Amino acid sequence: MKMTRREFVTRSVGGATLIASGATLPGFLTRTALAASPDRDGRILVVIQLTGGNDGLNTVVPYRDDLYHRARPTLRVTDQLALPLEMDMGLHPDMSGFKRLFDDGLLSVINNVGYPNPNRSHFQSMDIWHTASMSPETADDGWLGRVVDAKTTPGAPPYALHIDDAALPLALRTRETPTPSIRSVEAFQLADENSAVESAIAAIRQSASDDLLFVQRLAVESCRNARRIEQVANDVGASTATYPDYRLAARLRQVAQLIGAGFGPRVYYTSIDGFDTHAQQALSHGTLLRELADSVAAFVDDLRARGLLDRVAIMTFSEFGRRLNENAGQGTDHGAAAPMFLISSDARPGVHGGAPDLTNLLDDDLRHRVDFRSVYAGVLKNWLQVDHRAVLGDFAPMRGVWSA
Amino acid sequence: MSGLLTPYKPSAAPWDEARAASFLRRTSFCPSEREIRDAVSAGFGATLENLFAKRDCRDHNELDELGSPLALRENIEALRGWWLRRLALTARPLSGRLAVFWHNHFATSHVKVRSAPMMLQQLRTIERHAFGPFEEMLIAISRDPAMIVWLDNDDNVKGRPNENYAREVFELFSLGLGAYAEHDIREGARAFTGWSQKNGRYRFNRGEHDYGSKEVLGSRGDFDGDDVVRIAIAQPACASFIATKLLREFVCPAPDTELVDAVAEQLRSSRFEIQTTLRAIFGSDMFVNAPRDTPRIKSPVEFVIGVVRSLEIDAAAQQLSEATSQMGQRLFEPPSVKGWDGHRRWLNSATMLVRLNGVTSAVKSDRFQPSRLRSEYDLTTPDAVDAWCQRVTVGPDTRIDLPPAPDDLDERMKDRLRFLLSAPEYQLA
Structure with a gap:
């Protein structure tokens, strides 16, 4: 059966195709929908994943605790160098960007975050954080993917956007609409000749298997989002804000541009890799923490200048912390509980969840006192204002973190 | 031996062009017309044994010797292109598939190792033991x-x-x-x-x-x-x-x-x-x-090497390296020790666009030569061109509706291939 693009558009308006009918809306309609998007005023969450297992004890340092200093003969951050927060805890000296956010009343630390029976495999533990399930192998979607599926309306701009060099994380995996993943706005463009191919793929009526259907939907969604992002990219123009020269900073700059242009997503997700510091940790860990802190601080400055700071919250997490005792290679092995950061004008600044208890370890690692799912629950309920129970089950939001 | 692995008998179900092409797509890379014809005429037994043969072709072996000098220059990008060129040229595609498979199993990244000779040494170790x-x-x-x-x-x-x-x-x-x-x-x-x-x-x-x-x-x-x-x-x-x-x-x-x-x-x-x-x-x-009936989604290496082998495109090392990297598989640099997750994880909107755009640029490139292929395989009618396009891509099964094609046979070949290589079925093997 041969079909022209026009015929296909006419026929699919009734929703007869397998794909959401917005897939083939002509460009002018997409633009109108974009301009009228109610999400222009919505709250936005930016998630930054610290891949590899961040050493929480050298990030938020218990610098007055003798046990810490004894366990870390070469790696310890001395009390002269730590950037003090409160309760005798201070930031790693390379995190002056976060110290400034703290002094501005924007930074919250949530300490001792983890889950029962900590798993020390990078991949299993990351999957647990991504699915918010203790048996991630049985989960078909990620915790944010569940939000995306609940909140996506056909034809609307994507609810979440992954902007990274890494592959799409399990956290954003959906059952329905695939979450778009881009390396950068510039890299995400469709060759002009491909609109005929796009129509032909969209017109396929049945697919033999789930995998074929998956590929078909993804191909159509990708083409559609490429056209959307190209449109937005034309609107935003260049950014004049000052960012440091890091990859994380470059991605956050684009996030600020996309938010500023009124592009739809309520969730942005990116990552910084390299935290698996088994050996010679001191140099690499400081470099990573500086990239994180300086990039986020520049992002916050940019958002403030654009008048967007009230609409954006930033959350960081890692799959686990690291062992209290350093190893022979001046590094640290896989551990358990660790701090998370929240940056938002709506969160209560300070250190939540108490100081790490170095006297009461579990297999040489920090015990968790805050379940990460209660942090997620707070972000969903108090910040994004979505039903956290539908996403996470019975986890109540951690108290005292959010102002509302 | 379990009944599940009962040997195939060509006497019961003939070893024809369709079976041979499907067999090669899964044990090797997407095959060229030449490979399919050779497999059919050699018969099933010889085709199976051929997968495990030791000696490679001369083009491959000449290139093989360049590995060490490239590695000594600490140029990992060139070494990556060299590996991909070998995959494109090899007469032992299963060895090539297995090398990438074990590289993914023992996933080690140059990003931390920072030594091209060490990465090459590991690849050689993997290649030496891949079948053993x-x-x-x-x-x-x-x-x-x-x-x-x-x-x-x-x-x-x-x-x-x-x-x-x-x-x-x-x-x-x-x-x-x-x-x-x-x-x-x-x-x-x-x-x-x-x-x-x-x-x-x-x-x-x-x-x-x-x-x-x-x-x-x-x-x-x-x-x-x-x-x-x-x-x-x-x-x-x-x-x-x-x-x-x-x-x-x-x-x-x-x-x-x-x-x-x-x-x-x-x-x-x-x-x-x-x-x-x-x-x-x-x-x-x-x-x-x-x-x-539940095929796998092709890896970027299978996708890219399959396109250049089946269309007989003489792609440059750098092009192969760029294409596979942008599709999410930068050889010698797996994302973690777990390797690439594979199957559906290969595809997201970014990598999907690269695959679609890559197909367009491959058939438009002057390294793709429709007229040479038409004379080599005697493709002189629109039907012959259409059948060939189908054979070297997805085989008989595709649900994509092909729009009317140009009459000029070279243009027809390019047009058909662009759609067939973009079809959802082509992403699977």
């Missing part, structure tokens, strides 16, 4: 300098073991999660103490080795790393773990327990001889005659 007994490969990998740097075994010393290597030996290289305890990792790490490297050569550092007694996976003794490898491979979980990975690479994304058990049994009975096991899978009726 798994134990020999895992023992060789445990002494591989790039692996030692990658998982910090240089820092694994008596008294203060570094668990990184021992953990991955169990979790990712032999057993899989759930088949060992944290205790086994801590004890296993002691067995690998002192296994270090100096200037890219393995060195056993006697003074740093812990000669004491260890308890690993229920056995006790003054084990070293080789003992731990043997103990791990003797666990029931190991055969199933390796069987599952081989099946995911060559058969289907989620093999059922019955099939895994059959292949695991084959592994055990051949003392983990990979070649024997693959021969049993590829020679089975299940594989040749009744392929599973």
Whole structure:
């Protein structure tokens, strides 16, 4: 059966195709929908994943605790160098960007975050954080993917956007609409000749298997989002804000541009890799923490200048912390509980969840006192204002973190 | 032998063009017309044996010699292109598939190793052992300098073991999660103490080795790393773990327990001889005659190398490297020790666009020569061109509706291929 693009558009308006009918809306309609998007005023969450297992004890340092200093003969951050927060805890000296956010009343630390029976495999533990399930192998979607599926309306701009060099994380995996993943706005463009191919793929009526259907939907969604992002990219123009020269900073700059242009997503997700510091940790860990802190601080400055700071919250997490005792290679092995950061004008600044208890370890690692799912629950309920129970089950939001 | 691996008999279901093409798409890369014709005329038995033949073609071997000089220049990008060019040229595509498979299994990244000669040395080790007994490969990998740097075994010393290597030996290289305890990792790490490297050569550092007694996976003794490898491979979980990975690479994304058990049994009975096991899978009726209807999503390397081999495009090393990297598979730089997840994880909106755009630029490129192909294979009518396009891409099954094609036969070929290579079916094998 041969079909022209026009015929296909006419026929699919009734929703007869397998794909959401917005897939083939002509460009002018997409633009109108974009301009009228109610999400222009919505709250936005930016998630930054610290891949590899961040050493929480050298990030938020218990610098007055003798046990810490004894366990870390070469790696310890001395009390002269730590950037003090409160309760005798201070930031790693390379995190002056976060110290400034703290002094501005924007930074919250949530300490001792983890889950029962900590798993020390990078991949299993990351999957647990991504699915918010203790048996991630049985989960078909990620915790944010569940939000995306609940909140996506056909034809609307994507609810979440992954902007990274890494592959799409399990956290954003959906059952329905695939979450778009881009390396950068510039890299995400469709060759002009491909609109005929796009129509032909969209017109396929049945697919033999789930995998074929998956590929078909993804191909159509990708083409559609490429056209959307190209449109937005034309609107935003260049950014004049000052960012440091890091990859994380470059991605956050684009996030600020996309938010500023009124592009739809309520969730942005990116990552910084390299935290698996088994050996010679001191140099690499400081470099990573500086990239994180300086990039986020520049992002916050940019958002403030654009008048967007009230609409954006930033959350960081890692799959686990690291062992209290350093190893022979001046590094640290896989551990358990660790701090998370929240940056938002709506969160209560300070250190939540108490100081790490170095006297009461579990297999040489920090015990968790805050379940990460209660942090997620707070972000969903108090910040994004979505039903956290539908996403996470019975986890109540951690108290005292959010102002509302 | 399990009924699942009953040998295929051409007398019952003929070894024709369609079966041969499907067989090659799954054991090799997407084949050219020449490869399909040769397989049909050679017959099934010879085609199967040919997969395991040692000697490669001259183009491949000449290129092969350039590996060391490229590595010595510390140019990992050039080395990546060199590897991909070899895959594009090889007459032993299964060896090529297996090298990438084991690279993904023992995933080591140049980003941390920072030595092109060490990465090449590891690739050579993998290629040498790819078809052989798994134990020999895992023992060789445990002494591989790039692996030692990658998982910090240089820092694994008596008294203060570094668990990184021992953990991955169990979790990712032999057993899989759930088949060992944290205790086994801590004890296993002691067995690998002192296994270090100096200037890219393995060195056993006697003074740093812990000669004491260890308890690993229920056995006790003054084990070293080789003992731990043997103990791990003797666990029931190991055969199933390796069987599952081989099946995911060559058969289907989620093999059922019955099939895994059959292949695991084959592994055990051949003392983990990979070649024997693959021969049993590829020679089975299940594989040749009744392929599973749940194909795998092609990796970027399979996708890109398949396009250039089947369309006989003489692509430059740099183009191959760029294309596969942008599709999410930068050889020598897997994202973590877990390797690339594969199947659906290959595809997201970014990598999908690269595949679609890549197809367009491949058929438009002047390295693709429709008129040469038409005269080589005697394609003189629109029907002959259409049939050829279908044969070297998705085979007879595609649900994509092809729009009217140009009358000019060269243009027709380009147009048809652009749609067929973009069809959802082409992403699967």
